[in-house]
Amino acid sequence: MKTSKIPILKLYNNLLISIQWELDDKTAMQFQEDLLKKIHETGATGVVIDLTSVDVIDSFIAKILGDCVNMSKLMGATVVLTGIQPAVAITLIELGIELEDIHTALDLEKGLELLKELED
Amino acid sequence: MKTSKIPILKLYNNLLISIQWELDDKTAMQFQEDLLKKIHETGATGVVIDLTSVDVIDSFIAKILGDCVNMSKLMGATVVLTGIQPAVAITLIELGIELEDIHTALDLEKGLELLKELED
Numbered sequence: 001m002k003t004s005k006i007p008i009l010k011l012y013n014n015l016l017i018s019i020q021w022e023l024d025d026k027t028a029m030q031f032q033e034d035l036l037k038k039i040h041e042t043g044a045t046g047v048v049i050d051l052t053s054v055d056v057i058d059s060f061i062a063k064i065l066g067d068c069v070n071m072s073k074l075m076g077a078t079v080v081l082t083g084i085q086p087a088v089a090i091t092l093i094e095l096g097i098e099l100e101d102i103h104t105a106l107d108l109e110k111g112l113e114l115l116k117e118l119e120d
Numbered sequence: 121m122k123t124s125k126i127p128i129l130k131l132y133n134n135l136l137i138s139i140q141w142e143l144d145d146k147t148a149m150q151f152q153e154d155l156l157k158k159i160h161e162t163g164a165t166g167v168v169i170d171l172t173s174v175d176v177i178d179s180f181i182a183k184i185l186g187d188c189v190n191m192s193k194l195m196g197a198t199v200v201l202t203g204i205q206p207a208v209a210i211t212l213i214e215l216g217i218e219l220e221d222i223h224t225a226l227d228l229e230k231g232l233e234l235l236k237e238l239e240d
Contacts (some may be wrong), residue, residue, distance in 0.1 A: 004124045007140040009170070011228055016136070020127040050129070108131055 006031045008038045014046040014115060015039065015077075016108065020053040028064040035068055039077045046115035047072055050108050052083030062097045069102050078118055080104065082111040126151045128158045134166040134235060135159065135197075136228065140173040148184040155188055159197045166235035167192055170228050172203030182217045189222050198238055200224065202231040 004027055009016040015038055023031070035047065049065070051057075057065075069079040080103040084092075103118070105111040124147055129136040135158055143151070155167070169185070171177075177185075189199040200223040204212075223238070225231040 005141060007127060007138045009129065009136060009138045009228060011131075011136075011232075016129055016131075018127045018129045021125060108129060112131075 005034065008034060010038070010042050010044065013044055014048060014112060015042065015044045016048050016050070016112075018050040018052070018108070022054070022056065023061050023064075025060055028061050032064055032068050032071070036071055036075065039072055039075050044077050045119065046112075047077050047079040048082055048105075048108055048111035048115065049079060050082045050111070051085070051088060052107065054088060055085060057088045057091050059095050059097070062092055062095060066097060066102070078103065078115060080111040080114050082107050125154065128154060130158070130162050130164065133164055134168060134232060135162065135164045136168050136170070136232075138170040138172070138228070142174070142176065143181050143184075145180055148181050152184055152188050152191070156191055156195065159192055159195050164197050165239065166232075167197050167199040168202055168225075168228055168231035168235065169199060170202045170231070171205070171208060172227065174208055175205060177208045177211050179215050179217070182212055182215060186217060186222070198223065198235060200231040200234050202227055 006017060006019060006027065015035070017035070038044070039047070049068070065081070069081070072079045082105045084104060103114060105114045126137060126139060126147065135155070137155070158164070159167070169188070185201070192199045202225045204224060223234060225234045
């Protein structure tokens, strides 16, 4: 079976990703690899991951996302998570996943604006 | 089998789509439907479809893309195709598919700039 890939868009210095379906474990790991590769290739300084369409999240996916943020930071790119839904926020907190250091914003536009502010 | 969906990102007045794998017929038709729905929902006035990662295209997919452009126009949104690769350009012309009325640009950034120009 072919793993479905999540497209990563490059827009100026930023990478945009919109996750519009439930992530399975394989896709999530593939995404992590693709994202880091893309940061390396493009020299992007910012990443916006939009989760607007994600209704539920489990601990594995949450860990992968957290790892993405930290790994990207190591590579010099700031990640903003946007559009976290109420149910996802509840799950993250209940799972005890700390998002203290993670930048978040309401939607893709606000995420890009936040990245711009952080750069200045 | 689940049909893979192509994520459509909304950024201000525009929709951004990056097609990063070969489209099969089902996915292409699903994409057409999703795109039109999304234009309707968001009231987007511009659409950029980035084909940078598409190496080959067949006549069915080419037709779907052409239809997307014309249907979007009917709904009030301008479509720009970006990143058409040499092999894809050759195929389109050899298939006799006319792209005369279709706006094209080199990449996503240039596509968005073109949309901005067209609006002014």
